[in-house]
Amino acid sequence: ETAVFQTPNYHVTQVGNEVSFNCKQTLGHDTMYWYKQDSKKLLKIMFSYNNKQLIVNETVPRRFSPQSSDKAHLNLRIKSVEPEDSAVYLCASSYRLGGRYTGQLYFGEGSKLTVL
Amino acid sequence: AQKVTQTQTSISVVEKTTVTMDCVYETRDSSYFLFWYKQTASGEIVFLIRQDSYKKENATVGHYSLNFQKPKSSIGLIITATQIEDSAVYFCAMREGEGSALGRLHFGAGTQLIVIP
Numbered sequence: 001e002t003a004v005f006q007t008p009n010y011h012v013t014q015v016g017n018e019v020s021f022n023c024k025q026t027l028g029h030d031t032m033y034w035y036k037q038d039s040k041k042l043l044k045i046m047f048s049y050n051n052k053q054l055i056v057n058e059t060v061p062r063r064f065s066p067q068s069s070d071k072a073h074l075n076l077r078i079k080s081v082e083p084e085d086s087a088v089y090l091c092a093s094s095y096r097l098g099g100r101y102t103g104q105l106y107f108g109e110g111s112k113l114t115v116l
Numbered sequence: 117a118q119k120v121t122q123t124q125t126s127i128s129v130v131e132k133t134t135v136t137m138d139c140v141y142e143t144r145d146s147s148y149f150l151f152w153y154k155q156t157a158s159g160e161i162v163f164l165i166r167q168d169s170y171k172k173e174n175a176t177v178g179h180y181s182l183n184f185q186k187p188k189s190s191i192g193l194i195i196t197a198t199q200i201e202d203s204a205v206y207f208c209a210m211r212e213g214e215g216s217a218l219g220r221l222h223f224g225a226g227t228q229l230i231v232i233p
Contacts, residue, residue, distance in 0.1 A: 031218055042225055042226075043223040045222065048218035048219070050218060055218055090161065094219050102166075103209075107162075110159050
């Protein structure tokens with residue numbers, strides 16, 4: 001069943017505009033992630049976040065920023081999009097078992113961004 | 117540096133046969149976790165199976181099993197009695213070590229599986 005919800009599923013915009021993608025999970029997980037999947041299907045971690053810690057992949061440009069109001073929500077903001085930002089952005093969540101991350105991710109359906 | 121490598125871009129098999137997808141990884145951790153995920157044509161990504169490095173037994177879930185060869189840093193996915201609905205892209209993934217990584221995964225490039233009737 002779908003338990004990680006992303007909106008919008010599609011967005012077309014022009015270079016220089018600001019874009020935001022929203023993500024909500026109803027699984028009660030404490031950690032959320034944003035992954036970028038490019039046209040070759042390569043999946044790359046962008047951000048890892050729980051209510052205490054944010055880890056940013058060093059390759060992520062500064063125009064990208066995560067925003068969270070609580071542990072069930074992790075949004076992604078792109079301040080000024082570039083053509084290379086065209087991709088599918090996937091939100092995921094995970095949980096710990098006995099204090100350790102299981103590595104089992106639950107993904108949303110993805111948000112496809114097209115930058116003209 | 118690439119941590120997870122899947123060299124097979126695409127594999128085609130006849131329905132009801134067995135297929136093996138390869139994956140090799142790099143890590144300095146003494147304890148680590150390996151995963152396989154499936155992405156369907158709709159884009160949905162689902163967890164399939166997991167192998168803990170300290171376990172000698174190969175993991176098995178339904179018609180998915182793993183061929184874990186630790187000395188070779190290899191974790192192959194075996195699908196027996198393939199079905200049409202197994203057609204998808206399969207990703208191998210490795211979890212970073214403990215502590216500050218927050219359990220994030222690094223994925224391979226994926227292998228497209230096509231099951232032919």
